[in-house]
Amino acid sequence: MSRRVTSSSHGRDGDTPGRISDAAAQGQGRGRVVSGSAAGRGASGDRDSAQSGRSTHAGRGHRRETVKGHAAARSVVSEAGASIGVSEPDGFVDARALPSEDLVAKTLEETTGTLGIASRPKVVDFSARLRERRRASMRTIAVRVIAIVGSIVVVCGLVWLLLFSSVFRLDAAQITVSGGNEWVSEQRIRDIADRQIGKSLFLVSANEVTSQLKDIPGVTDATAGKRFPRGMAVVVKAQKPAAMLKTSTGMTAVDGQGRVLNSVNGASADGIPVIEVSDVDKGLSSRAVRESLKILSSLPENMRKSITKVSAQTQDSITTELNGGDRVIIWGDASQLDLKKAVVDKIINDPTKIGDKHQVDVSAPLRPIIK
Numbered sequence: 001m002s003r004r005v006t007s008s009s010h011g012r013d014g015d016t017p018g019r020i021s022d023a024a025a026q027g028q029g030r031g032r033v034v035s036g037s038a039a040g041r042g043a044s045g046d047r048d049s050a051q052s053g054r055s056t057h058a059g060r061g062h063r064r065e066t067v068k069g070h071a072a073a074r075s076v077v078s079e080a081g082a083s084i085g086v087s088e089p090d091g092f093v094d095a096r097a098l099p100s101e102d103l104v105a106k107t108l109e110e111t112t113g114t115l116g117i118a119s120r121p122k123v124v125d126f127s128a129r130l131r132e133r134r135r136a137s138m139r140t141i142a143v144r145v146i147a148i149v150g151s152i153v154v155v156c157g158l159v160w161l162l163l164f165s166s167v168f169r170l171d172a173a174q175i176t177v178s179g180g181n182e183w184v185s186e187q188r189i190r191d192i193a194d195r196q197i198g199k200s201l202f203l204v205s206a207n208e209v210t211s212q213l214k215d216i217p218g219v220t221d222a223t224a225g226k227r228f229p230r231g232m233a234v235v236v237k238a239q240k241p242a243a244m245l246k247t248s249t250g251m252t253a254v255d256g257q258g259r260v261l262n263s264v265n266g267a268s269a270d271g272i273p274v275i276e277v278s279d280v281d282k283g284l285s286s287r288a289v290r291e292s293l294k295i296l297s298s299l300p301e302n303m304r305k306s307i308t309k310v311s312a313q314t315q316d317s318i319t320t321e322l323n324g325g326d327r328v329i330i331w332g333d334a335s336q337l338d339l340k341k342a343v344v345d346k347i348i349n350d351p352t353k354i355g356d357k358h359q360v361d362v363s364a365p366l367r368p369i370i371k
Contacts, residue, residue, distance in 0.1 A: 179238055220238070220256075241272050245289075327358060
């Protein structure tokens with residue numbers, strides 16, 4: 001609670017500064033602030049009441065003295081407030097009189113964290129920073145170069161391992177061949193496979209080998225499979241000749257595609273249909289003979305063995321005789337072979353269908369003719 005200092009008479013104005021100083025001293029000891037403006041206002045009110053009956057001139061002089069007293073009191077209070085760090089309300093504060101603190105020095109002295117890690121601001125050395133960035137750039141470039149060189153070395157090593165080393169090189173001892181017969185030499189099949197010996201299996205084209213095997217006369221199907229790391233398996237499907245082309249000079253075995261076969265170890269021609277032609281080359285160029293070969297190569301083996309004669313006057317009149325003429329089948333051309341074979345099999349093997357007839361015309365398979 002602050003004290004209020006007043007003056008009741010003009011004669012006691014001189015004592016005001018001393019009393020206000022005493023009040024400021026007491027306020028400083030008690031930790032209180034004396035309001036100079038409140039003390040001034042109280043003193044002014046008392047003076048106005050005491051001097052209300054005086055003359056105007058005397059009042060004006062008294063007010064001037066009162067203003068001087070207020071200024072003196074305000075100065076004392078300001079000094080007291082400054083001494084305790086508190087300024088007078090609505091009063092002027094001189095920044096030069098305020099206590100100063102070196103914040104930079106305080107920041108540099110501060111530490112943070114449980115281990116007392118210094119939090120001093122870093123002083124930037126631009127030259128050192130530039131050298132540091134250059135070293136970082138050089139390290140980055142070096143790492144990239146090493147990575148690129150390493151990748152190239154790895155790729156080259158992998159290429160050498162897969163394509164040029166002996167790890168995956170095809171070995172002749174690990175090539176297996178199966179599927180040959182007396183008309184298709186196994187050695188001829190192996191000769192094609194042996195062309196790939198010494199190559200890496202990654203460079204061997206299985207499709208190319210298969211295509212070459214299918215070009216062998218008598219081979220209807222073939223597969224070539226790689227057996228890592230150094231082997232290959234070749235499997236072919238070979239058949240007997242579709243027919244024997246008979247000329248005045250001898251007989252020539254041909255397959256269903258009109259390719260000439262050479263017998264292996266004097267293979268027998270028994271059970272192979274015979275087509276009479278004047279010349280082998282001219283016969284193979286005839287469409288009637290080619291259509292006959294397609295039909296004969298598709299027949300089951302038991303029917304082929306019973307064929308004793310084949311005639312092909314035109315491409316639409318292919319005729320086969322079974323068992324010396326016991327059954328005569330007119331096939332027409334090689335179209336719709338599966339349907340024609342099914343109709344022929346149904347008729348000739350069913351006595352109720354064939355009866356005492358001997359000839360079956362399936363050139364129009366949906367309307368077979370039995371004679």
